[in-house]
Amino acid sequence: MLYYFNQTQALGFTTTLKAFLYGLRLDAAFAGYLAVIPFLLIIFSTFVRNTIIAAIIKWYSIGVIIFITLLLLIDAGLYQAWGVRLDTSLLPYLNTPELMIASASTFQLISGLVGWLVISLIFIRIFNKFFLKNLKKIKSSSWLEVPFFLLLTAALIIPIRGGFQTIPVNQSNVYFSNKMFANHAAINFVWNFFNTLTHKTDGKNPYVYFDDKTASDIINKTRNKLLTPDIDSVLTVKKPNILLILWESLPAKIVGSLGGEPDVTPNLNRLSKEGILFTNFYANGDRTDKGIPAILSGYYPQPIKRIMRMPNKTRSLPMLPKKMEDLGYETWFYYGGDLNFGNMNTYLRNAGIKNFVDGSNFDKKDWNSKWGAYDDVFMKRLSKDLNANKKEPFFKIALTLTSHEPYEIKGEYVFGDDTHDNMFRSAHHYTDDVIGNFIENAKKQEWYKNTLIVIMADHGHSSPKHEGPYFSPKKFQIPMLWLGGAVNTTIKEIATFSSQVDFSYTLLDLLSGDNSDFVFGKNIFNDNKKQYAHYIFNKGYGTLSENGFYVYDYTSKKPIINTGITNDLDSLGKAITQESYEDFLNRK
Numbered sequence: 001m002l003y004y005f006n007q008t009q010a011l012g013f014t015t016t017l018k019a020f021l022y023g024l025r026l027d028a029a030f031a032g033y034l035a036v037i038p039f040l041l042i043i044f045s046t047f048v049r050n051t052i053i054a055a056i057i058k059w060y061s062i063g064v065i066i067f068i069t070l071l072l073l074i075d076a077g078l079y080q081a082w083g084v085r086l087d088t089s090l091l092p093y094l095n096t097p098e099l100m101i102a103s104a105s106t107f108q109l110i111s112g113l114v115g116w117l118v119i120s121l122i123f124i125r126i127f128n129k130f131f132l133k134n135l136k137k138i139k140s141s142s143w144l145e146v147p148f149f150l151l152l153t154a155a156l157i158i159p160i161r162g163g164f165q166t167i168p169v170n171q172s173n174v175y176f177s178n179k180m181f182a183n184h185a186a187i188n189f190v191w192n193f194f195n196t197l198t199h200k201t202d203g204k205n206p207y208v209y210f211d212d213k214t215a216s217d218i219i220n221k222t223r224n225k226l227l228t229p230d231i232d233s234v235l236t237v238k239k240p241n242i243l244l245i246l247w248e249s250l251p252a253k254i255v256g257s258l259g260g261e262p263d264v265t266p267n268l269n270r271l272s273k274e275g276i277l278f279t280n281f282y283a284n285g286d287r288t289d290k291g292i293p294a295i296l297s298g299y300y301p302q303p304i305k306r307i308m309r310m311p312n313k314t315r316s317l318p319m320l321p322k323k324m325e326d327l328g329y330e331t332w333f334y335y336g337g338d339l340n341f342g343n344m345n346t347y348l349r350n351a352g353i354k355n356f357v358d359g360s361n362f363d364k365k366d367w368n369s370k371w372g373a374y375d376d377v378f379m380k381r382l383s384k385d386l387n388a389n390k391k392e393p394f395f396k397i398a399l400t401l402t403s404h405e406p407y408e409i410k411g412e413y414v415f416g417d418d419t420h421d422n423m424f425r426s427a428h429h430y431t432d433d434v435i436g437n438f439i440e441n442a443k444k445q446e447w448y449k450n451t452l453i454v455i456m457a458d459h460g461h462s463s464p465k466h467e468g469p470y471f472s473p474k475k476f477q478i479p480m481l482w483l484g485g486a487v488n489t490t491i492k493e494i495a496t497f498s499s500q501v502d503f504s505y506t507l508l509d510l511l512s513g514d515n516s517d518f519v520f521g522k523n524i525f526n527d528n529k530k531q532y533a534h535y536i537f538n539k540g541y542g543t544l545s546e547n548g549f550y551v552y553d554y555t556s557k558k559p560i561i562n563t564g565i566t567n568d569l570d571s572l573g574k575a576i577t578q579e580s581y582e583d584f585l586n587r588k
Contacts, residue, residue: 003076007181015182022174023186025162029169030191032159034064039153046143054135061131062124068190069120073112075189080420081405082286083462083470084538086189087196092309092342105406170195175556180469183556196304205582207303207554209574212582218575222530222568227505229525233488234276235510239327239393240486241451242507243386246295246399247431248288250457252477253466254428261464264415264425267436268455268479275453275483276491278524282499282533282544283459283478288399289342290536291458294500296320296351296397298518300580301536303554309343313587315350318517320504322352324395327513331355334382334398336362337372353397357381368408375402375434376410383438387445399458400434403427421464439483449485456480456503469560471551473544476535497545498524499533520580532569534576543573 001008001016008016038057045053075086082089162169174186210218256262257272258279284294285301289308293299297317299307307313321331332355339345339358348356362373362381372378382398402409403424407417413426435455442448457478466474480503498506505521508514515521522531532545540560542551548564550573559570 001185004079004181008185011177011179011182015177015179016185018176019182019185022176023188025169025173026171026186026188026191028159029162030188032156033191033194035156036153039149039156043146043149043153046146057135058132061127065123065127066116066120069116069123071190071193072119073116075193077108077112079184081462082538083475085184085187086193087304087538088193089304089538090193091197092306105408108406171555180471180553180560203585205578205585207574207578207581209578210571212579215575215578218571219579222532222572223522225528225530226522226526229506229509229523230527231491231494231525234482234491234525235452235486236488237450237452237486239511240484241393241447242324242329242395243451243453243484244295244395244397245435245453245455246291246397246458247435247455247479248400248403248458249461250403250428250431250478251460251463251475252479253474254425254464255479258477258479261425264428265432267432267439268481271436271439271455271483272479272481273492275481275487275489276494278480278482278494278498280495280497280533280546281456281478281480282473282476282497282535283457284476284500284535286459286461286475286537287342288458289344291500292344292347292399293317295456295458295503298501298504298521300501300520300534300576302581302584303536303539303541303577305584306342307584307587308347311343311346311350313584314347316587317350318504319351320507321348321395321397323504323508323513323515324511325352325354327393327511329393329395330391332357332385332394332396334378334396335359335372335401336367336375336378337401357385368402370406370408371401371404373401374410375400375431376437379434379438383441386442386447389447392447392450400431402434403431424461424463442484451484452482452486453484454480454482454503456500469551471537471540471542471553472561473535473542473549473551476542494524496524496527496531497533498522498531499535501534520576532572534573536577536580541573541577543569543576545569 001019011019037060041053041057071086074090078086078090158164162173171187171192175183176186177183252258253260254264256265256269257277262269283291285291289306290301293308293314294301297319299317325331331353333348333353334357337359339348339356359367359372362377366373366377368374378400379398407423407427409427409430411430413423414429415422415425417423417426439453442453460476460478462470462475466472468474502521502524505515505518506524508518509523529546532543534541534543539555540551540553542549544550548566548569549561550559550566550569551561552559552573
């Protein structure tokens with residue numbers, strides 16, 4: 001609450017106080033867990049010298065202080081980007097620590113290490129001053145005292161369980177406010193981390209709300225009306241080249257042509273008038289490793305798990321690149337960084353992509369200090385390869401990276417670098433300039449007239465800060481723009497509600513390909529009023545249509561947003577979350 005003091009101030013005194021009061025149950029539960037070892041050690045003082053027992057408790061306590069302080073800083077740092085308290089979402093990133101560290105600036109790393117040292121030393125000093133003198137009072141005692149201390153240790157089950165109620169204490173017990181920041185502040189972050197660590201999926205679906213048939217019927221009742229297009233002649237070429245540019249972390253709220261801030265992406269705003277702009281398009285998740293399977297496999301993310309990191313499951317997914325190869329396309333993937341991040345390399349090879357350009361193809365002098373090649377260098381390489389390409393049709397995917405944290409760019413920070421949000425804006429302004437130059441060069445090339453260029457964000461972002469709940473649709477709305485000589489320019493805007501999982505289904509339909517395996521997708525060019533978008537976040541989902549927004553949190557078991565006519569959206573959202581997670585569990 002100190003680290004995010006502006007959000008704490010917005011809560012007011014009463015709500016802030018309640019966060020501490022409601023949070024006491026989880027604090028007591030975690031304190032109970034911590035106390036088990038010292039309590040047991042006191043029992044052993046009957047048989048072991050008290051100096052040994054005191055030394056063990058001392059070093060146990062110091063170790064706990066150092067470890068909790070580390071988790072404290074990680075939790076505070078990640079909350080801005082993830083919007084949830086520390087949980088097992090962190091663990092997959094430990095496989096590639098160098099790339100995890102790349103998300104932080106050098107200043108953040110140094111200040112974090114200094115903070116870890118200083119805070120640890122302060123609390124070790126407090127421990128030594130107030131508790132160490134009490135440890136010296138431990139004396140060898142009679143074995144007759146052992147049963148009493150065993151009973152006392154066993155009594156720790158009361159705070160650990162949160163009381164005498166039937167169901168042990170959990171996150172729902174500390175949720176008390178309609179302001180999610182207050183609820184999150186009430187959670188004991190260390191308890192939360194170990195709770196999620198010890199409650200891994202047991203093969204059961206925790207999101208079951210209906211029986212299987214009812215869930216399928218709810219989805220199909222709506223989806224079956226949305227599978228065929230109502231717009232003819234979207235493309236002017238029967239089998240065009242496809243260039244998919246995935247723009248790292250670009251939310252609609254900084255894209256002027258979508259009603260966002262007017263000056264951050266001037267080139268994208270201008271290009272939006274030259275192609276087909278999709279004005280109600282949404283990301284299905286909030287990370288790259290959720291966005292890519294949504295785009296290329298038409299597959300919803302899971303609330304906690306990431307299927308892209310599970311090769312045993314991804315190999316059975318429908319894959320757009322394989323379908324494109326069946327249609328005679330040559331497949332390529334371009335990325336200026338390390339393809340091993342998030343197990344992306346394995347997923348893309350399972351997807352059937354044959355040709356790759358990654359960070360190893362760029363000189364280290366052209367890298368920023370963290371992620372990989374600067375976007376201008378990366379896009380120039382893509383442009384060079386396209387201009388030299390002789391084989392058509394091609395399907396090329398390019399994922400940018402410079403607009404990823406820590407936002408290290410070339411040249412001027414147009415919006416300044418004084419705040420996180422301004423660095424975010426400046427990084428996207430830089431990438432916008434790069435993509436604008438790329439498109440202008442492409443228009444002069446022979447391949448352009450036979451090409452569909454799709455510009456799409458891989459996911460939205462919490463920056464810049466928006467009004468309303470953290471997981472509101474504002475975080476997930478993203479741009480998608482279709483350009484190129486193969487696009488029918490008489491179509492200017494598509495306002496139907498759609499999302500990334502619809503992309504593969506729609507594209508294959510336009511190319512007369514087989515899209516039957518993409519069972520969660522629908523046709524973006526169907527203008528039925530039942531069109532919807534559905535996104536997933538940690539322990540919740542959002543479902544929206546032109547009739548309203550419904551955002552639901554599984555922890556509090558309450559809607560975060562319920563705006564407009566949402567009866568159908570409520571049941572549809574629960575059914576999609578249930579069925580998509582069941583599909584995830586069943587994949588081997």
